[in-house]
Amino acid sequence: MTPSLDDATRILSTLVAFDTVSHKSNRALIDWVADHLDGHGVAVATLPSADGRKANIVASIAPGRLEPRGGIMLSGHTDVVPVDGQDWQTDPFRLTPKDGRLYGRGACDMKGYIACVLAMVPALRDAPLTRPIHLAFSYDEETGCFGAREIVSHIAASELRPAMAFVGEPTSMRVVNAHKGSCGMRTKVTGHACHSSRPDQGVNAIYGAMEVIDTLRAQAQALAEAPDSVGLFEPPHTTLNVGLIQGGSARNTVAGDCTLTWDIRATREGMVGQVRDALAAAVDDRILPAMRARQAAADIATETLFEIPPLLPQPNSAAEALARSLAGGEAVSAAFGSEAGLFQRAGIPTVLCGPGDIAQAHAPDEWVAEDQLAACLSFLEKLVAHECAA
Ligand SMILES: [Zn+2]
The missing domain is CATH 3.30.70.360 (Alpha-Beta Plaits)
Known part of the structure; x- marks a missing residue:
């Protein structure tokens, strides 16, 4: 079952409605994602922050059936930057469609990507995967990538050994293999x-x-x-x-x-x-x-x-080769930082590739183009097909 843009949009509108500005709790969103995954038979691990106000969520699709080792980790952050002092034409926490764009805080950076990944879950669960797909959604990326550090520790302490990670920061679906620290x-x-x-x-x-x-x-x-x-x-x-x-x-x-x-x-x-x-x-x-x-x-x-840490090009890595074969085009560098450098430092080859343009991130009237979400869904579909091949 291939997810439609409507499925992703519906999920995105739920995600945007959770006010997960970094200094607030993201637990309500994480609980909703856990329920969503649980509803599709996917077991999750929530990793609470030290004070319990926030949490990461990590899940693997096809555990038990497949070795937990290997496979691709799809990663994103659940927090968003504040809207204080910004002049918005719409309610930032209500997804508003207009002229092929979806407006809302985080629509671009980066709940749009998380919505696409979650919309794929039924298809992923039913697919004859030969390698597991891991999901990792973090807290406190915008304030210093604090949640992702816990994800890295969780992976090190578990049997998970993703062969690569794709981080869905808004890159207009181009493959980004480098950014400064x-x-x-x-x-x-x-x-x-x-x-x-x-x-x-x-x-x-x-x-x-x-x-x-x-x-x-x-x-x-x-x-x-x-x-x-x-x-x-x-x-x-x-x-x-x-x-x-x-x-x-x-x-x-x-x-x-x-x-x-x-x-x-x-x-x-x-x-x-x-x-x-x-x-x-x-x-x-x-x-x-x-x-x-x-x-x-x-x-x-x-x-x-x-x-x-910086993300540095690994032109011969499996992550870069696969991402480029799915997205097309040459890998480029980005001006912004992300969690990718932490994953790379932990030994997981990582690239960025996600829907939306960074120009709309953090800005008032943040939006993501519907056709970017559609492009992301088609990227993920090809990715699933690739992970079903022997
Ligand atoms: Zn971001």
Whole structure:
């Protein structure tokens, strides 16, 4: 039984109606997906987060009948980005069809893909699969791919050994085999507050933060002058960005603290460590000793908020070869990060391929084209046929 676009659309409208903005619970959606799979005789494992407010769901189709090893893992995230401050023409949590487009938060990124996969479940269950198909839907992708880490641990602790993973991020159904890593960093500068009339008695944390920013800016400049990924990424080097600065308390007070939030978009493994080490050296050798000479309690502490590894091309991998044979076209790179790098780092060859254009993701009036969902269903149909072949 081949699923229709109507089946996928109906499921998508249910998924969109669950408000799974990352800071909220996704449990209601996960329960619904578990019921849906259970209704089709598919056993699921839900993997709750530490506080139980969120969960991943992992399922294998054809367990018992087939070895759990091998097969393809179809993966996606269930959380969406907030709609606060965005001007929407429709209710973001009610799927609204118009002119061949389906509007709603997550329609593109990436509940559309999950809806297509779930619509395939009856066909998958009845298909004479020769290898299992695994489903893995995560929480907290948008805030740092936290849920996917638990999926990776679950796989390592179980008998599951997917031969490859396809992540259905919106790529307009093109095969994406590369993206930069993404690393969130926070540097907290502690000085010594006092009345601004006696700056000689304090240590201005904002000035300390300026030195940190200067160091990061010089590093960014040096990285830009030595491109290391020409033809793969735009721009062809690791980038740094200081995106948020919060510090001080009043005009007439020497700032006692200042916090910088910044990110690293790495072209390859090892770059994050290189950037962190270079900053640590500047802090330890120069910036902090100057602050401590005035006030022993001064401090500069940098923490990593999250680290998503880059996805790197594996042109000879089974994942890339199969995805390209099903989707057609050459593999390309993407500007955005995803869970794919975590799966690849865990030894699972992974590519991205999913419906919708990333240009509509995270935007107000997010939409996915109906013909993109249709293209995704046909991709999945070919995939199932491939997994039925000996
Ligand atoms: Zn996404």
